[in-house]
Amino acid sequence: MAAERRRCYRVPAKMSINIKDEEDKSVCKARSVDITPFGAQIESEISMQQDRQIELWPEAEERQGDQPVKGQVKWVKPTNGKFRSGIAFDEKADWHVDISALSEDSGPEAIGMPLLNAILKGVEDGVIILDEDLKIMAANPSQPFCPQRKHHELPGLYMDDVSTFLEVSTREGNMRHVVRSVLESGEGRKICSACSVRTDKTTEKQYSFWIRPTTLPGNKQGVILRARDITPFHELQQEMESKEESLWLQYQYLTLGQLFDGLIEDMVNPISAAVGRLDLMAIKLQAMNKDNPEQIQDKVDALRTDVHAIQSVLTQVTEFCRAAIRRRKDTSGSNKMFSINALVEDELRTLELHSKFRKISKQLSLNRDIPLIEGDYSDWVNAFVALCQAILRRVAPLRHKQMIIKTYSDDGYNVLSFTHNGKALPLKLDEDPSLSILKLLQKKYGATITSHGSTGNQTISIKIKPAARPGK
Numbered sequence: 001m002a003a004e005r006r007r008c009y010r011v012p013a014k015m016s017i018n019i020k021d022e023e024d025k026s027v028c029k030a031r032s033v034d035i036t037p038f039g040a041q042i043e044s045e046i047s048m049q050q051d052r053q054i055e056l057w058p059e060a061e062e063r064q065g066d067q068p069v070k071g072q073v074k075w076v077k078p079t080n081g082k083f084r085s086g087i088a089f090d091e092k093a094d095w096h097v098d099i100s101a102l103s104e105d106s107g108p109e110a111i112g113m114p115l116l117n118a119i120l121k122g123v124e125d126g127v128i129i130l131d132e133d134l135k136i137m138a139a140n141p142s143q144p145f146c147p148q149r150k151h152h153e154l155p156g157l158y159m160d161d162v163s164t165f166l167e168v169s170t171r172e173g174n175m176r177h178v179v180r181s182v183l184e185s186g187e188g189r190k191i192c193s194a195c196s197v198r199t200d201k202t203t204e205k206q207y208s209f210w211i212r213p214t215t216l217p218g219n220k221q222g223v224i225l226r227a228r229d230i231t232p233f234h235e236l237q238q239e240m241e242s243k244e245e246s247l248w249l250q251y252q253y254l255t256l257g258q259l260f261d262g263l264i265e266d267m268v269n270p271i272s273a274a275v276g277r278l279d280l281m282a283i284k285l286q287a288m289n290k291d292n293p294e295q296i297q298d299k300v301d302a303l304r305t306d307v308h309a310i311q312s313v314l315t316q317v318t319e320f321c322r323a324a325i326r327r328r329k330d331t332s333g334s335n336k337m338f339s340i341n342a343l344v345e346d347e348l349r350t351l352e353l354h355s356k357f358r359k360i361s362k363q364l365s366l367n368r369d370i371p372l373i374e375g376d377y378s379d380w381v382n383a384f385v386a387l388c389q390a391i392l393r394r395v396a397p398l399r400h401k402q403m404i405i406k407t408y409s410d411d412g413y414n415v416l417s418f419t420h421n422g423k424a425l426p427l428k429l430d431e432d433p434s435l436s437i438l439k440l441l442q443k444k445y446g447a448t449i450t451s452h453g454s455t456g457n458q459t460i461s462i463k464i465k466p467a468a469r470p471g472k
Contacts, residue, residue, distance in 0.1 A: 011034060011035055011036065012033070012034045013032055013034065013035050014031060014032060014033075015031065015032040015035065015058055015059075015095075016029065016030075016031055016058065016059035017029070017030050017031065017032055017040075017042060017056055017057070017058055017059065018030075018056070018057050018058075018059060019042070019044070019048075019054050019055070019056050020054060020055045020056075021049075021052060021053075021054055022052070022053040022054060022055060022070070023052065023053070028044060028045075028046055029044070029045075029059075030042040030043060030044035030085075031043050031044075033084065035095070037089075037092045037093050037094065038088065038089055038092060038093075039071065039074075039086065039087050039088045039089050040056070040087050040089075041084060041085070041086055041087070042084070042085050042087060043079070043082050043083070043084050043085075044082065044083050044085065045082060045083075046083065047076055047078075047083045048073045048076050048083065048085040049073060049076070050073050050074070050075060050076050051072060051073060051074075052072070052073045053070065053071075053072055054070070054071055054072070054073060054087070055068050055069070055070050055071075056068060056069055056070075056071060056087065057069070058095060066093075066094075066095045069089050069090070069091065069093040069095075070089070070090045070091070071087045071088055071089040071090055072087070072088050072090070073085050073086070073087060074086040074087065074088050120138060120139070120140035121140055121141060123140055123142065124142065125142060125226050125227060125228045126140065126142040126143040126144045126145065126207075126226065126227040126228075126229075127139065127140045127142070127143060127224065127225065127226050127227075128140075128143045128145050128146070128154070128159075128224075128225045129214065129216075129222055129223070129224050129225070130159055130179070130222055130223050130225065131216055131220055131221075131222045132183055132220055132221045132222060133158070134158060134159045134160065134166070134179070135156065135157070135158050135159070136154045136155055136156065136157050136158070136159060136162075137155060137216060137222060138155055139151040139152075139154045139155065142227075143227070144205065144207060144227050144229070145159070145163050145165045145225060145227065146159075146162045146163040146165075148162070149162055165225075166179065170191050172189070172191075175209075178191070178211060179211060179223055179225075182211045182212070182213055182223050183213065183221055183222075183223060186213045187213070188210065188211060188212040188213060189210070189211045190208070190209070190210050190211075191208060191209040191210075191211070205229055205231045206229070206230050206231045206233075206234040207227040207228060207229055207230060207231075208227070208228050208230050209225065209226065209227050209228075210224075210225075210226040210228075211223055211224070211225055211226075212224045212226070335374060335375055335376055336374070336375075336377060337372040337373070337374045337467050338372060338373065338374075338377055338380075339372055340370065340372075340373055340380070340407055340414060340416055341366045341367075341368065341370070341407055343377070343380055343381065343384060344364070344366065344384065344405060344407065344416070345364075345366075347381060347384050347385060347388075348362070348364075348405075351385070351388055356392060356396070357388070357392060359401060360392065360395060360401040360402065360403050361400065361401060361402045361403070362402075362403050362404075362405065363402075363403075363404045363405070364404075364405055364406075365404065365405070365406040365407075365408075366405075366406070366407045367406075367407050367408045367409060369409070370407055370408065370409050370414050370466070371414065371466035371467065372466060372467050373414055373464055373465075373466055373467055374467035374468075375444070375445055376444075379437070379440060379441065379444065379445075380441075382437045383437045383438060383440075383441055383462070384416075386434060386435055386437050386438075387418055387435065387460065388403075388418075389434070390425060390432065390434055390435055391403055391418060391420045391422060391425075394420060394422030394423045394424075394425060395420055395421065395422030395423075396422075397422075397423075398421065398422060400421075401421070401422070402420065402421045403418065403419070403420045403421075404417075404418070404419040404420075405417070405418055405419075406419075410463065412465070412466075413448075413463045413464060413465055413466070414463070414464050414465075414466050415461055415462065415463050415464075416461070416462045416464075417459055417460065417461040417462070418459065418460045418461075419453075419457070419458065419459040419460075420458060421456055421457060422455070422456075422458075423455050424453065424454050424455045424458045425451065425458065425460065427451055438462075441462065441464075445464055445465075446464075446465065447462055447463065447464045448461075448462070448463040448464075449461070449462055449463075450463070
């Protein structure tokens, strides 16, 4: 392998590498000076031992599925306060070398443009190199920046003459602004969000971009533009988002369906009782002796008691219907501004129809001065109901069940908190299937969900930024 290394061109790539001594199992860090499939020259703070067997692998942030390789230290010599070592690999290595690893003192100036062009052809990502005047110095066949030109036609042309890429908008301004800032600051940038680039008249692809500073022949400043095609990932993400939206809609109906199932169950027995009382009243009226005033008065008092009982049941049924109508009105699926306090009070009225929920001693502490929030009302209704149902299950075995609900402001955020005296909910609340809605609040609204305390005294808090005031 050492002979093979001498026959191969050494790519002057700067990569962070971990090295483990096979004998004493110690691990140290080093940096490659140059590398081939058969070996590497490395620089380290400590001296390696010649002829020692070692294992090497790239640092985590530079590793792209690369496997560790075993090798042998062939030579060691001190250089500028550090130590350089020649490593021969036991087997051929197939490591990824990021083009950005060539952008320091081992950039185009160090390795030469002809060789750089040869290297770029083997790079899977699209790459184009510009000088400080935004003139193209090199490009590879995968580059998407100038889709109407062959890559070998681009060197010597100005980017503005062959591409509109510099006008693509990003969160930091257009690409021209980003490129100029990299040239001026000498600090690389990564445009993480997908950018659309039309590669021909009918095809539009999504890319992520890296922009790195480099040094060109003549000691001139330049930039390396690297593009990675993430179209399949972007399409998969869109498909997942569509399915997730459908899942949340089904979850919304499931949560509220469970609630109303319980409410209907609570209605059946009282309604049956009311019907029974009506039948009993009819029998009493038929048996009433109209010639005996005292008996009539006793019967009237009994009938009055029956009427009050029936009226109580009908009041519950009426509240149930009103809750259903209110829910249909408020959960239209569109964003709007609303009061979290009003939501709490409305939903508690609905939950109070549930006999099991009425057994919980509830305390409210609502700050009337907190601002409105903005979002899909049904999302927050589902979250509130889901948390209340989860707490109901936790306090169910207790004789004295207690729940405290608060709203307040904290450092510019609205906070909705639940404190209960039941068995503690899992610390990672969103991992509880019954509380999956909390993931939606985190993802869709940037809500922060926290839980502290333990069984007997646990508090769950939802922190959300209030809606922007008009004109701001």
